[in-house]
Amino acid sequence: MKPPPFTYCDPESVDEAVALKSEFGVGALVLAGGQSLLPMLSMRLVRPRALIDINKIGDLQRIEHRDGVLEVGAGVRQYELEDHTTVGALVPLLPEAAGCVGHIETRHRGTVGGSLAHADPAAELPCTAVALHAVLVVQGRSGTRALAAQDFFRGRLTTALEPDEVLVAVRYPVPPPTAGHGFVEVARRAGDLALAGAAAVVDLDGDGRIAAASVGALGIADTPVRAAEVENALIGEAPAEETIARAAQRIVPSVTSQDDLHATLAYRRHLAPVVVRRAVAAAVAHAREMRNGT
Structure with missing residues (x-):
């Protein structure tokens, strides 16, 4: 099957993506890696008014460590959790779990934020977010807010994201070096x-x-x-x-x-x-x- 018709949007900043989400409301879906979304579109399980492609937003593709917290941008590819030296050294649970996500080909397209926002209860990255006491950072018209991973997931494929919000990063507290x-x-x-x-x-x-x-x-x-x-x-x-x-x-x-x-x-x-x-x-x-x- 072919996807239903939709408006394609290609923002270059988080603010622009948020503005588009605000404009289209619940009719907008965010395209990151597309490993779950594109098959759903093709099978017409979802029919968005607009598709917001966030792949050009460089701010979402950063991995940073500061003040005992590892911050991973929502646009970081899943394979990077396996290969990134800092991630492996500070939060070794992440590369171990990421290696179980799908196949290497899908991990090269799938994103950390995409998996978390999709909220499949059988997925590896939502589970590690809960186990690591991660905090998910979302941005909307009213600004930025931080949600504990345990509060972010509301149900099967359901999260606490508001219609105008975009997931921008996940913050993992670094476990003690003896853990x-x-x-x-x-x-x-x-x-x-x-x-x-x-x-x-x-x-x-x-x-x-x-x-x-x-x-x-x-x-x-x-x-x-x-x-x-x-x-x-x-x-x-x-x-x-x-x-x-x-x-x-x-x-x-x-x-x-x-x-x-x-x-x-x-x-x-x-x-x-x-x-x-x-x-x-x-x-x-x-x-x-x-x-x-x-």
Whole structure:
């Protein structure tokens, strides 16, 4: 099929993009990488009045580190999270998760902001945003505002963006250098959307106990899930296998996805604690390596 007719707009600044969003309102869609949007257009699942192409906006393609925060522009390509030296050194969970996004060809076009704004609950980057306590920066007619990742995702393919707003950047607090990370997902084939997945960041204290833990899960609900109950069960504990496994079971009540063509609710309830356990165990192993300087 062919896309429906629309007005094509090619702004060169964020202010211009915001003005266009204000002009067309809910009838405007933003084109970044187009890896999700273009197939939806071709199948006429969406019928925008206007398509706002943000690829010329250089301000959206920056990666900067300052004051303990890694800021990634919404227009940064997903493969850059894998290849960028600063990203890998400061927030190593990002390149590990980004490597699971689709295929290398799609990651060379897909953008960080595009994945976040699309808000697919089975996608990797929304999950890592939640697990890393990221802040999403959006700009509209009234100015700029910052939203915690957990508040940005409102439902399946639904976000807190207002009709006149554009996502401009995501800010990741840099974890302590002693923290370890883990990312695990299960999919039918490499590159497919995950049936379930988990991201974890863990820091250990001098006695080897879990001093801090942050866990996110994907593919199990209408939004990426912050696994607070799992975190609470881990903090202060020695990271033995049985302790991690017992804590991982606390994710089960958060599994609310209904049966679909890919998996049943019962299977995802079985799978969710498995991926959480593996992600936390990987994060603990990395944290021990960091503590031991290996």
